[in-house]
Amino acid sequence: MQPPEPSTAEGRTALDALLTDPAKALVAFDFDGTLAPIVDDPRTSAPQPGIVELLAELAGRLGTVAVVTGRPAATAVGLGGLDRVPGIIVLGHYGAERWADGRVLAADPPPGVSLVRAELPGLIDSLQAPEGTWIEDKGRSLAVHTRRTAEPDAALALLAPHLSALAERAGLRVEPGRMVIELRPPGVDKGAALSALVAERAAGSVLYAGDDLGDLPAFDAVARLRADGLPGLTVCAASSEAARVVEAADLVVPGPAGLAEFLGSLARALARP
């Protein structure tokens, strides 16, 4: 069976380019919600069954396989078992870190992160944030999760303006996501990270798959690369929590399970003599 058809002409062109010259293709994936189903506790995330094996198979046929995540790179590698994928490049913290061949390259976090680390617990307490609100300390950034509260959207609405004010005071930016608000250093995003990787690898086509608002800059980067003549395809691992990502994609698949099916069809198409 052939891979499903993207809904846009540009997406179809890019899929053709990938299938015609796989050795020049760069494929990149978000982690949570794309390669790994969403779970209540981020510490227990695990990849969609079979998807890492498919990435490993594709890595033998495609020019570059990469992950671009908001997680620390080593965390994504550990949770995902991504070191089983030969040659994979994992860009963590929205591109501020790079894991390859078992080594992480990263600059020091800016001082504002320490300020947020010191003040965030007190702020959450003073706002009487609902039970289940949880701070994830990721080293270079901190994220406040509400998925485990009784009303996650209401909890986010309560916290959002105060987190924005704290981020501004600390010289950080706010990154909203699926039942989470992250306070992180400015100056990097998944779009810049993807564009730089495409240039470094001299890719002849690009595919980017994501599910959340933090992936939209990577979708925008694909659009810019297309305008410069590089075939590009955006894929959304769809959920009801991020409609804007569904609307922006050339191809929509039902969550990580749908992405695994899509990758399986790609692997089969590329395996044909």
Ligand SMILES: O=P(O)(O)OC[C@H]1O[C@H](O[C@H]2O[C@H](CO)[C@@H](O)[C@H](O)[C@H]2O)[C@H](O)[C@@H](O)[C@@H]1O
């Ligand atoms: O760029 P990503 O790889 O998608 O990382 C984005 C955030 O993912 C994680 O949070 C999300 O997944 C959790 C586990 O499934 C879920 O509980 C949470 O509601 C989601 O927002 C991660 O914990 C964050 O640090 C990442 O920024």
